[in-house]
Amino acid sequence: xxxxxxxxxxxxxxxxxxxxxxxxxxxxxxxxxxxxxxxxxxxxxxxxxxxxxxxxxxxxxxxxxxxxxxxxxxxxxxxxxxxxxxxxxxxxxxxxxxxxxxxxxxxxxxxxxxxxxxxxxxxxxxxxxxxxxxxxxxxxxxxxxxxxxxxxxxxxxxxxxxxxxxxxxxxxxxxxxxxxxxxxxxxxxxxxxxxxxxxxxxxxxxxxxxxxxxxxxxxxxxxxxxxxxxxxxxxxxxxxxxxxxxxxxxxxxxxxxxxxxxxxxxxxxx
Ligand SMILES: *[C@@H]1O[C@H](CO)[C@@H](O)[C@H](O)[C@H]1NC(C)=O
Ligand SMILES: *[C@@H]1O[C@H](CO)[C@@H](O)[C@H](O)[C@H]1NC(C)=O
Numbered sequence: 001x002x003x004x005x006x007x008x009x010x011x012x013x014x015x016x017x018x019x020x021x022x023x024x025x026x027x028x029x030x031x032x033x034x035x036x037x038x039x040x041x042x043x044x045x046x047x048x049x050x051x052x053x054x055x056x057x058x059x060x061x062x063x064x065x066x067x068x069x070x071x072x073x074x075x076x077x078x079x080x081x082x083x084x085x086x087x088x089x090x091x092x093x094x095x096x097x098x099x100x101x102x103x104x105x106x107x108x109x110x111x112x113x114x115x116x117x118x119x120x121x122x123x124x125x126x127x128x129x130x131x132x133x134x135x136x137x138x139x140x141x142x143x144x145x146x147x148x149x150x151x152x153x154x155x156x157x158x159x160x161x162x163x164x165x166x167x168x169x170x171x172x173x174x175x176x177x178x179x180x181x182x183x184x185x186x187x188x189x190x191x192x193x194x195x196x197x198x199x200x201x202x203x204x205x206x207x208x209x210x211x212x213x214x215x216x217x218x219x220x221x222x223x224x225x226x227x228x229x230x231x232x233x234x235x236x237x238x239x240x241x242x243x244x245x246x247x248x249x250x251x252x253x254x255x256x257x258x259x260x261x262x263x264x265x266x267x268x269x270x
Contacts, residue, residue, distance in 0.1 A: 059089035
């Protein structure tokens with residue numbers, strides 16, 4: 001009897017903990033490109049502070065090294081880096097249990113121009129502003145912006161806003177400031193999370209809905225609440241079924257010795 005209760009409890013706990021193993025990697029300042037010696041702080045933001053997330057990275061030289069292990073300075077839940085070109089690479093947060101966060105690509109240039117583009121995926125329908133800047137001069141010089149190798153726009157002030165981004169805006173962007181040089185290229189990823197109505201007929205049928213995963217794309221509050229409540233309801237249901245089975249078995253075995261479940265405190269209801 002006690003063992004079975006314990007099993008119920010363990011099942012409940014493990015189901016509930018599904019919702020807590022979520023982390024999000026954020027980059028401050030929010031950019032995917034940096035100049036040499038820029039100060040960058042990377043944070044693993046988590047729902048459950050006891051989960052123990054580690055920031056890791058792959059660069060061209062080393063794979064899966066963690067913050068403090070030859071690079072970066074751990075500072076609480078963040079990792080601070082004064083970046084150099086060899087810090088270019090893909091970064092992510094990882095917990096001991098396995099789940100990983102979103103990944104971000106950071107590029108550090110020894111050149112004199114960077115493109116400041118969103119480091120996290122952007123939502124379909126949002127406006128996105130790209131900034132082309134030099135390290136020293138004011139950040140409003142005329143700049144040319146390229147997507148997948150082709151010139152898309154020349155802007156007199158170095159800013160370019162893409163309104164209502166769609167999947168077709170996804171691609172490899174770079175910019176150029178005449179007399180200063182060209183920036184490295186960065187990917188801009190567009191996700192469809194904001195869409196509430198089914199997309200036009202060109203996309204595959206409903207089966208294309210991504211499966212629930214524990215990678216850590218930013219959840220809107222609504223979907224977070226929805227997820228938590230769905231999982232909680234499943235937990236409660238499972239627990240109820242187990243309890244019913246347990247009580248039935250107990251009643252069958254020793255009817256005369258039947259003991260009720262541990263006392264529930266009713267006083268709080270009054
Ligand atoms: C990092 O490198 C490891 C080992 O080469 C590889 O298995 C893994 O897929 C890489 N991760 C990313 C995010 O590129
Ligand atoms: C990182 O960059 C590589 C190559 O430039 C690209 O294939 C990959 O999709 C990027 N990953 C992210 C998370 O942006």
